[in-house]
Amino acid sequence: MSTTLDSTSVVAKTRRWPAWYTVVSLCGAAVLISYIDRTNISVAAIPMQAQFGWTETTKGWVLSAFFVGYLLFMAASGALANRYGGKFVLGAAVLWWSIFTALTPMAAMVSLPALLAARIALGLGEAAVFPASINMLGRWVPAANRSRAVALFSSALSIGTMISLPVTGWIVHVYGWAMPFYIFGAAGLAWALFWFSAVRSGRSPDAEPPPVHSVIPWKALLRSTAVWAIIINHMCSNWALYVLLAWLPSYFKTTFNVSLANAGLLSAAPWGAYFVTANAGGWIADGMIARGRSVTFVRKVMQIGALVGCGGCLLLLETVHSPTVAMLLMCGAAGTLALCLSGFAVNSFDIAPRYADVIWGLANTAGTLPGIVGVAVTGWLVDVTGSYRAPFLLTAAVGGVGALVYLVYASGEREIE
Secondary structure (H helix, E strand, O other), X not given: OHHHHHXXXXXXXXXXXXXXXXXXXXXXXXXXXXXXXXXXXXXXXXHHHHHHOOOHHHHHHHHHHHHHHHHHHHHHHXXXXXXXXXXXXXXXXXXXXXXXXXXXXXXXXXXXXHHHHHHHHHHHHHOOHHHHHHHHHHHHOOHHHHHHHHHHHHHHHHHHHHHHHHHHHHHHHHHOOOHHHHHHHHHHHHHHHHHHHHOOOOOOOOOOOOOOOOOOOHHHHHHOHHHHHHHHHHHHHHHHHHHHHHHXXXXXXXXXXXXXXXXXXXXXXXXHHHHHHHHHHHHHHHHHHHOOOOHHHHHHHHHHHHHHHHHHHHHHHHHOOOHHHHHHHHHHHHHHHHHHHHOHHHHHHHHOHHHXXXXXXXXXXXXXXXXXXXXXXXXXXXXXXXXXXXXXXXXXXXXXXXXXXXXXXXOOOOOOO
């Protein structure tokens, strides 16, 4: 009798907490840590600049060096995850970037080139976080739950952004600029230890079988218009994402002349909206598919709604004269943008589930370009025009192009076996 009860309790426990819950939660934690590690230098760079006598140009090199490694290794990390599995690649990546996070103060003390090399190495490691996580979701998450799974782990970037700036500021104020790098580096090492002990290799029987052939079908992937719709929309969605990440505090401070502290608080609210809407959108998308809506229809509704909704909120900002109303519109912009996590972000599982990690690597290579170009162009337009009207109009236009491309070329049908 006791054996039967024990078996029943084990089964019930497994049903309450499937293995893929752990995988998705830990992938989300990795994304959160990655965004803390990539953004904490934005605060630490202020006292570092004073100590080392950097010019604004030098500080710009330090802040942008991350994207060199991030851009260069993105496609390769997707291929590695597909070949060797997301468990090993993600675990190794977090170990790598956590070590270089902790080494950042030492590198800064040695020389500027050493610091730039450490930041590039950090970018190389973080390039793997999304492709390897996508690989793990493909191995463990049932197809019926993938919209919400992708939304949950990806939306952790908004929590990482909300945590990083105020927490780093407090740590720097109390313990000095080097301490955040040691603390967050140690957090990544602790995550890696838990990851390798808690997550199994292999895949769930409910998930996609492994590829029949070990060779990635690059030609088929690059000839697919549906793949290119994902790539272009990753870039267009990230244009809005990076503009909001980089310029929200400056927008509130310069437009409404609020204090720096209030600008930070006003800028945090949209990322809360991003997290909530992203996860609501994932559940809605999976529910629509379960009720019989075509996958193509659901992906297009989510993606086009994300880009058009975000652009519309940004265009309405021109009519606003209150920081509170502006914050609400920014919440609308970030919140609707988050619906893209149930659009392009999960679409690779629909058209080529065995190579979703590879497609993500390709798409996020293009998606990294706005982090360099879009942020810089926004600053230039603000300098030239004296307001945020032009950059927000450009961001809305980029989103409109992406929405049109997705409407015409996106697909939810399997194309590549």
